[in-house]
Amino acid sequence: MSDNVVENKSFDFAVRIVNLHKHLSSEKKEFVLSKQLLRSGTSIGANVSEALRGQSKADFSAKMCIALKEANESHYWIRLLYKTDFLTEQEFNSIENDIIELIKILSSICKTSTK
Helix, strand or coil: CCCHHHHHHHHHHHHHHHHHHHHHHHHCCCCCCHHHHHHHHHHHHHHHHHHHHCCCHHHHHHHHHHHHHHHHHHHHHHHHHHHCCCHHHHHHHHHEEEEEEHHHHHHHHHHCCCC
């Protein structure tokens, strides 16, 4: 792992999302919402990784802002899965804390990199 906080946290979040998708599809037989979350939740880290190896400051900023959009979308799917009883309160609180932390980090990066 790198020593970059956002890269590590977004990768760890993607691992959690993959495992959550496996759980939801095998145990809860939920395929549609969890697939949406799988796409957006793993896209965060992919965009962060691309941003860190970007060709320019503009490229970095654009990719980080896309990662933020994917994080916001992931938060939506997580809330929806909870409100439709596919996630327990404990599961929801645990993963929501992670996505909120990522959103805060990415928001800060986007604000400072677009100046």
